[in-house]
Amino acid sequence: MPKQDFAFFHRLRVRWTEVDRQDIVFNGHYLTYFDLAMTEYLRAMGFPYPSGLLDAGSDLFVVKATVEYKASAHYDEEIDIYCRVARIGRSSIQFLFEIHRGDELLVTGENIYVNADPKTKQSAPAPKVLRDAIRRLEKIDPTHQA
Amino acid sequence: MPKQDFAFFHRLRVRWTEVDRQDIVFNGHYLTYFDLAMTEYLRAMGFPYPSGLLDAGSDLFVVKATVEYKASAHYDEEIDIYCRVARIGRSSIQFLFEIHRGDELLVTGENIYVNADPKTKQSAPAPKVLRDAIRRLEKIDPTHQA
Amino acid sequence: MPKQDFAFFHRLRVRWTEVDRQDIVFNGHYLTYFDLAMTEYLRAMGFPYPSGLLDAGSDLFVVKATVEYKASAHYDEEIDIYCRVARIGRSSIQFLFEIHRGDELLVTGENIYVNADPKTKQSAPAPKVLRDAIRRLEKIDPTHQA
Amino acid sequence: MPKQDFAFFHRLRVRWTEVDRQDIVFNGHYLTYFDLAMTEYLRAMGFPYPSGLLDAGSDLFVVKATVEYKASAHYDEEIDIYCRVARIGRSSIQFLFEIHRGDELLVTGENIYVNADPKTKQSAPAPKVLRDAIRRLEKIDPTHQA
Numbered sequence: 001m002p003k004q005d006f007a008f009f010h011r012l013r014v015r016w017t018e019v020d021r022q023d024i025v026f027n028g029h030y031l032t033y034f035d036l037a038m039t040e041y042l043r044a045m046g047f048p049y050p051s052g053l054l055d056a057g058s059d060l061f062v063v064k065a066t067v068e069y070k071a072s073a074h075y076d077e078e079i080d081i082y083c084r085v086a087r088i089g090r091s092s093i094q095f096l097f098e099i100h101r102g103d104e105l106l107v108t109g110e111n112i113y114v115n116a117d118p119k120t121k122q123s124a125p126a127p128k129v130l131r132d133a134i135r136r137l138e139k140i141d142p143t144h145q146a
Numbered sequence: 147m148p149k150q151d152f153a154f155f156h157r158l159r160v161r162w163t164e165v166d167r168q169d170i171v172f173n174g175h176y177l178t179y180f181d182l183a184m185t186e187y188l189r190a191m192g193f194p195y196p197s198g199l200l201d202a203g204s205d206l207f208v209v210k211a212t213v214e215y216k217a218s219a220h221y222d223e224e225i226d227i228y229c230r231v232a233r234i235g236r237s238s239i240q241f242l243f244e245i246h247r248g249d250e251l252l253v254t255g256e257n258i259y260v261n262a263d264p265k266t267k268q269s270a271p272a273p274k275v276l277r278d279a280i281r282r283l284e285k286i287d288p289t290h291q292a
Numbered sequence: 293m294p295k296q297d298f299a300f301f302h303r304l305r306v307r308w309t310e311v312d313r314q315d316i317v318f319n320g321h322y323l324t325y326f327d328l329a330m331t332e333y334l335r336a337m338g339f340p341y342p343s344g345l346l347d348a349g350s351d352l353f354v355v356k357a358t359v360e361y362k363a364s365a366h367y368d369e370e371i372d373i374y375c376r377v378a379r380i381g382r383s384s385i386q387f388l389f390e391i392h393r394g395d396e397l398l399v400t401g402e403n404i405y406v407n408a409d410p411k412t413k414q415s416a417p418a419p420k421v422l423r424d425a426i427r428r429l430e431k432i433d434p435t436h437q438a
Numbered sequence: 439m440p441k442q443d444f445a446f447f448h449r450l451r452v453r454w455t456e457v458d459r460q461d462i463v464f465n466g467h468y469l470t471y472f473d474l475a476m477t478e479y480l481r482a483m484g485f486p487y488p489s490g491l492l493d494a495g496s497d498l499f500v501v502k503a504t505v506e507y508k509a510s511a512h513y514d515e516e517i518d519i520y521c522r523v524a525r526i527g528r529s530s531i532q533f534l535f536e537i538h539r540g541d542e543l544l545v546t547g548e549n550i551y552v553n554a555d556p557k558t559k560q561s562a563p564a565p566k567v568l569r570d571a572i573r574r575l576e577k578i579d580p581t582h583q584a
Contacts, residue, residue, distance in 0.1 A: 016312060016477070017320070017470050021367060023313040027208045028181070031174030032455050039454070039514075049514065062173045065213045075313060076477075076487065162331070163324050166454055167461040167513060174455070178309050185308070185368075195368065221459060222331075222341065319500045320473070323466030354465045357505045 003100060006082040007137050008044060010037040014077050024072035030107050031065055034097045037081035038111070041095075045133045057127040060093065060113040067109040077101055085134045091115045091123045093134075149246060152228040153283050154190060156183040160223050170218035176253050177211055180243050183227035184257070187241075191279045203273040206239065206259040213255040223247055231280045237261045237269045239280075295392060298374040299429050300336060302329040306369050316364035322399050323357055326389045329373035330403070333387075337425045349419040352385065352405040359401040369393055377426045383407045383415045385426075441538060444520040445575050446482060448475040452515050462510035468545050469503055472535050475519035476549070479533075483571045495565040498531065498551040505547040515539055523572045529553045529561045531572075 003009075018029045039049055047053040053060070073079050080100045087094040092114050099107040115126040134140065149155075164175045185195055193199040199206070219225050226246045233240040238260050245253040261272040280286065295301075310321045331341055339345040345352070365371050372392045379386040384406050391399040407418040426432065441447075456467045477487055485491040491498070511517050518538045525532040530552050537545040553564040572578065 015470070016473055017318050019313050020308055021311050021313060021315040026178075026181075026309050027211055028174045028177030028309070031177065032172075032453070035172075035174070035454055061215075063215050065173055065211075065215075067211045069207075069209050069211075161324070162327055162458055163464050163466070165459050167457050167459060169459040172455050178307070181308055318470075318473075319503055320466045320469030323469065324464075327464075327466070353507075355507050357465055357503075357507075359503045361499075361501050361503075 006084050008041050009080045009082040010040040011080050014073050019075045033081050037083040041083045054118040056129050058130050059116045059118040063114050064112040071106045085138050152230050154187050155226045155228040156186040157226050160219050165221045169220050179227050183229040187229045200264040202275050204276050205262045205264040209260050210258040217252045231284050298376050300333050301372045301374040302332040303372050306365050311367045325373050329375040333375045346410040348421050350422050351408045351410040355406050356404040363398045377430050444522050446479050447518045447520040448478040449518050452511050457513045471519050475521040479521045492556040494567050496568050497554045497556040501552050502550040509544045523576050
């Protein structure tokens with residue numbers, strides 16, 4: 001998917017503590033990058049964590065993560081973590097990620113979150129305010145999301 | 147797959163720095179656990195990293211990681227990271243992981259590694275000594291691995 | 293202080309994610325090592341965290357940390373984190389650390405903890421059971437600890 | 439020392455992976471924050487790492503770190519890491535740090551670096567271009583720095 005089709009990205013600079021002795025970012029740290037981008041995505045949409053999101057009746061837990069590594073990010077490079085919601089199910093939300101360094105695609109990924117009730121921690125339908133906000137931004141057709 | 151069908155596991159204790167404000171291990175840290183288990187698996191097989199593995203003509207890079215989260219590990223718990231090679235291709239090696247806390251399955255995962263020439267860093271067929279060692283341990287039928 | 297004068301040490305192996313592009317452990321990770329050693333020290337003494345220590349009426353917060361780096365630990369090395377309590381004040385406890393790789397001293401450090409009431413999180417005198425256990429192990433003269 | 443007497447600070451937002459189950463930043467992560475601030479300080483001065491600094495004939499290694507914790511940073515808070523060089527010796531450089539959340543001082547610290555020759559990794563006098571740049575910014579009197 002072309003970068004320009006993402007409505008959101010988060011830029012960060014690779015830290016010293018994130019690269020290994022081969023001067024490449026350790027594979028697990030990309031999940032930290034995904035987490036940071038998804039947090040900023042929700043903040044931009046009006047749901048900072050925890051207050052905004054929990055107040056809206058949502059807490060999100062990752063149930064599946066997939067990362068594909070095409071090229072490596074190195075120390076001190078600025079990289080852009082593109083982030084979007086591709087699908088909202090009853091209680092699950094699929095986030096897609098792409099990490100770019102300038103015009104080069106480094107990493108793609110997918111996180112499946114389950115929406116939980118902040119009090120009971122049990123899975124629950126995502127609250128309407130959150131679903132509506134995502135659909136407005138992502139132009140997802142709700143009739144295709146059952 | 148039943149735990150007893152794994153030839154290898156690595157036990158560790160969850161660290162303070164690995165749990166978050168919900169007292170659960172952050173999703174990305176499970177890739178660190180996979181990395182630790184795979185390192186010990188190779189050491190047990192006679193290929194410690196870097197000297198043993200590089201000397202055998204192999205360096206391994208993750209090209210795809212998948213993690214499924216079924217239940218959470220918490221602070222100070224002892225967990226077992228089961229690890230095995232399920233498939234050896236020409237230059238790729240598929241590792242499967244299961245993380246158990248006692249009898250409870252917490253996480254499953256898969257890492258696809260590409261074997262590279264330690265000097266050129268280009269993908270290359272996995273060296274015969276490594277393939278043979280894995281096949282002996284895992285009882286993988288080489289005729290099915292092309 | 294000679295290693296043999298420490299009553300306790302914790303051994304661990306340096307992880308891939310803890311070394312940097314110079315193949316040395318990042319300076320901040322030694323505080324993780326100190327934390328692990330101190331946790332095991334308290335466990336060995338009968339105060340695992342959280343249940344044992346909090347039940348005894350103690351929670352410990354670091355108020356000052358000092359680390360001196362004499363030589364570097366590298367990837368995959370086994371290192372020993374020696375740990376002892378050198379002084380117990382009214383509500384503060386001074387831990388000293390030494391990290392050795394075999395016979396070579398790599399790092400020394402000191403953490404000052406303040407004992408807090410687990411409920412109020414306010415500083416409070418360390419409970420008698422904890423003080424007594426430490427004094428028995430460390431042979432600290434209580435008359436010198438005011 | 440008043441904030442306004444620092445010529446430089448670096449702002450960052452506390453990450454999910456940096457807070458523990460008490461929702462406070464783990465004590466060791468403040469050394470990562472110091473490292474980030476010092477890196478940006480050198481970049482601002484014209485010595486990005488590695489190219490700028492190594493090209494100038496300098497590589498810096500921490501030989502002593504001290505951190506005093508006065509109050510805790512929490513998840514998602516924006517904090518400012520103030521950073522300055524207080525003293526340049528023959529081959530050692532003393533950095534001082536203060537971490538503020540708005541007007542509240544959270545943490546103070548000191549890192550002593552030794553300047554090393556990038557090739558031999560042996561300690562060596564800090565190169566003149568680096569000393570001069572620091573002295574210009576910090577208005578340190580060179581006659582007091584022997």
